[in-house]
Amino acid sequence: MTRSKIVPLNFGASRRQGLLALSYEVLRSKRKTLAIYITHKKVVVRCPLRASKAEVQEFVSANQEWIEKRLFEESVRDQETLRIEKGARIFYRARELTVVFKEGRKSRVLINGDKFIVQGHKLTTDKARIQVEDFLIDKASEYLLPRARGLARHLGVDHKITEIKLRKTKSKWGHCTSAGVIQYNWLIMMAPYSVIDYMITHEVCHLVHMDHSKRFWNLVESICPNHEHYIGWLKEHEHRFWF
Numbered sequence: 001m002t003r004s005k006i007v008p009l010n011f012g013a014s015r016r017q018g019l020l021a022l023s024y025e026v027l028r029s030k031r032k033t034l035a036i037y038i039t040h041k042k043v044v045v046r047c048p049l050r051a052s053k054a055e056v057q058e059f060v061s062a063n064q065e066w067i068e069k070r071l072f073e074e075s076v077r078d079q080e081t082l083r084i085e086k087g088a089r090i091f092y093r094a095r096e097l098t099v100v101f102k103e104g105r106k107s108r109v110l111i112n113g114d115k116f117i118v119q120g121h122k123l124t125t126d127k128a129r130i131q132v133e134d135f136l137i138d139k140a141s142e143y144l145l146p147r148a149r150g151l152a153r154h155l156g157v158d159h160k161i162t163e164i165k166l167r168k169t170k171s172k173w174g175h176c177t178s179a180g181v182i183q184y185n186w187l188i189m190m191a192p193y194s195v196i197d198y199m200i201t202h203e204v205c206h207l208v209h210m211d212h213s214k215r216f217w218n219l220v221e222s223i224c225p226n227h228e229h230y231i232g233w234l235k236e237h238e239h240r241f242w243f
């Protein structure tokens, strides 16, 4: 693998401002074509073993606009990830709210108008974050657990449930094993109820069909007719719920 510098690219919060020199990685392998991948703000060029430096450079230059666009999109996504800080804008139940820290003896989280109020004694960002985590975990236990069990009962598969866990994971909203362990990411409680219901449905339906076959999706469809819309909604917005 070699590293080389390429021409400065325009990107950032304002696309016209600031020139940033950007490096890219070149990964050579037994492939026939060149391709550019962007992951975690890194630009990787995959190319055939024999591709010359000039060839790679030219390919990158030719795709510069696309690279800029992708990097810009990533930087926007980065800025939009969930931050529990004074004045931060968060996306809760499909609404833009402003985080407000409020001094008070009682620790709690309240939603009032367009304010997401974290109340506590001598709040720090760390404390506030833990409070919001507890708030979401509580919401998940109250809402998600009984609904998942209820739906499983309705489908006649409640005996298949070994355990329903609530866990924050890096990239998944839910998971269901053949041993009957269902796992939900409690961060889903940031989403609208319709989307949460879709997630509940998805995992519980796996107790009936342990795959993503047509039969599985037909069952999901019969319970949650708008599931395709919710999947799309999650794809578009889920990066805003992770922290």
Ligand SMILES: [Zn+2]
Residues within 6 Å of the ligand: 202, 206, 211, 212
């Ligand atoms: Zn699945």
